[in-house]
Amino acid sequence: MRKQELTRFRKELEAQLAEISHHGVATMQDMVDGGEELPDPNDRASRESEIESELRLRDRDRKLIPKIHLALARIRAGTFGLCTTCGQPIGAARLRARPVTDLCIDCKREAERLER
Ligand SMILES: [Zn+2]
Numbered sequence: 001m002r003k004q005e006l007t008r009f010r011k012e013l014e015a016q017l018a019e020i021s022h023h024g025v026a027t028m029q030d031m032v033d034g035g036e037e038l039p040d041p042n043d044r045a046s047r048e049s050e051i052e053s054e055l056r057l058r059d060r061d062r063k064l065i066p067k068i069h070l071a072l073a074r075i076r077a078g079t080f081g082l083c084t085t086c087g088q089p090i091g092a093a094r095l096r097a098r099p100v101t102d103l104c105i106d107c108k109r110e111a112e113r114l115e116r
Contacts, residue, residue, distance in 0.1 A: 001081045001089075009099050010075050016099075017068045020061045030054070067100040074102070083107050 038044045074080040081090055083104035090104045103111060 006075055006080060009080065009095070010072065013068050013071050013075075013099055017065065017072075020065060020068075023058075023061060064100065067102075070102065071100045085111075 038047055071080065074082075081095055082088070083090055084102040085107040086104060088104050090101060094101060094105055101108070
């Protein structure tokens, strides 16, 4: 992979990491601010589902953080864009859609098949 492309991926991953970190802080602040009593049960219910979906989002983000760090480490190590299972280059379209991926599409399918 060309250096220019690597730099683009690195910037993208770093931006994603910053966004997630920021999002986590903002969400926690929202929850604290929204902690006051809501007298209307409908308001309470919608507030609860709001918090629930926020928690789901944060859970997904939390799982993404180590993947981003690993992808950045692979960029530094010069192995970014190579499948960690078979060592073949990961398809450019797949990598662009999901820069944190460490498996080529064939190995990913195989891993998913074994999971089932
Ligand atoms: Zn592979």
